[in-house]
Amino acid sequence: MRAAAAPADTGRAFGLHEAKESGMTSDPLQWFRSSYSGQGGECVEVAPGLVASHGVVPVRDAKRPAGPVLRVGVPAFAGLVAMAKSTRLAA
Template structure:
């Protein structure tokens, strides 16, 4: 699946105090895709759901 075909949404973990500094996320059953909302044509990070869950848990603990 191309990243253009994914349904992107702003991450609920993005800081709303800086609306221009957002992360967008798109999910499939096997992958989580992450990109910079200011550069939607730029690079995209693709990770497994378990890795994303661990990352989010770590950020919340900070």
Template sequence: MADVDLSGAVWRKSSHSMQNGECVEVAAVAKGQVAVRDSKNPHGPALLVSAADWANFISQIKSGVLGR
């Protein structure tokens, strides 16, 4: 995927996140993509995935297909 400007991204993390610092943050970005980053390293790299792939990933977690 091409570089995406994340400077204006609105990052959020799950309300289920633990306070131990081991969290990821996500942001909806341009062109139907979702950026994912390590909350401990907010200025580090971000993984870009399609919004459809992200929705599928979350669906699999919620349904128990992916381990908890």
């Protein structure tokens, strides 16, 4: 089994870029959005900073940054990314 990448490398591995938000936030996590996201607003953000320390990838709705956060285990998230890369998902 391959060890999880360091948080700084994890974002690059998933093709992510830093999410830009307006205004101040007290959120200590650094959130990223897929570099494949369009301007439609139908995307999620991930915060890979907890991968090494907690083994989870926090995921949230990009339109609701103050909303609930889903914490996905690294193996499940890696499987989701692999499926998305290999399959055309229907809208």
